Amino acid sequence: MSKINLKEKLSLFSEHWSPKVISELNDYQIKLVKIQGDFVWHNHSDTDELFFVIEGKMNIEFENETIELNKGEMYVVPKGVEHRPYAENECEIMLIEPRGVINTGENQNDLTASNDVWI
Numbered sequence: 001m002s003k004i005n006l007k008e009k010l011s012l013f014s015e016h017w018s019p020k021v022i023s024e025l026n027d028y029q030i031k032l033v034k035i036q037g038d039f040v041w042h043n044h045s046d047t048d049e050l051f052f053v054i055e056g057k058m059n060i061e062f063e064n065e066t067i068e069l070n071k072g073e074m075y076v077v078p079k080g081v082e083h084r085p086y087a088e089n090e091c092e093i094m095l096i097e098p099r100g101v102i103n104t105g106e107n108q109n110d111l112t113a114s115n116d117v118w119i
Contacts, residue, residue, distance in 0.1 A: 006032065006054055010092050012119045017111050019095055019103055020119040031095040032119070033103075038086045042105035047098050049077045056091030060084070 001023075009022050009032055017039060019031040035058060051060065052074040060067045060075060061084040067075055077083050104112045 006094070009119055010034070010054070016090070017103065018113045018117070020117055022119060024099065025096075027098055028096055029099050029101075029116075031097070032092070033095060034090055034092055035085060035087045036090045039084055040104055040107055040109060040111055041082055041084045042107045043080055043082045044077075044097070044101060044105050045080050047101060048079050049101070050094075050096040051075050051077070051085065052094040052096070054092040054094055056087060056089060058085060058087040058091040058093065061086065 004022055006022075009020070013020055014034070016034050016036045019033040021029045021031050023030045032054075051058070051069060053069045053071050055071055057068065057070050060069065060077065063082060069075055100115065102108075102112060102115060
């Protein structure tokens with residue numbers, strides 16, 4: 001294992017809403033993703049989901065509130081909680097979640113990304 005430079009990894013792709021795996025920790029994957037615009041409402045019934053903002057600003061909308069995350073901030077969405085991430089401008093984030101988690105939860109649609117894509 002060698003060190004991982006997040007900025008270098010982020011420079012390897014430009015598409016939005018398509019998480020890329022950069023490492024694994026036990027049964028968890030550390031993923032980088034660029035987001036912009038609206039995502040879909042979804043949940044992950046079996047796992048929490050960690051969002052960590054590397055660069056930019058994003059929001060996570062819930063039924064009764066919206067959480068704003070800025071560079072250097074993180075938030076853990078509890079398992080089973082319906083949420084919708086979005087970002088007005090491009091935002092670079094890190095996700096930490098168990099191997100095999102589908103980005104759109106059980107809602108398969110055109111934003112469902114291929115799983116287990118490494119960079």
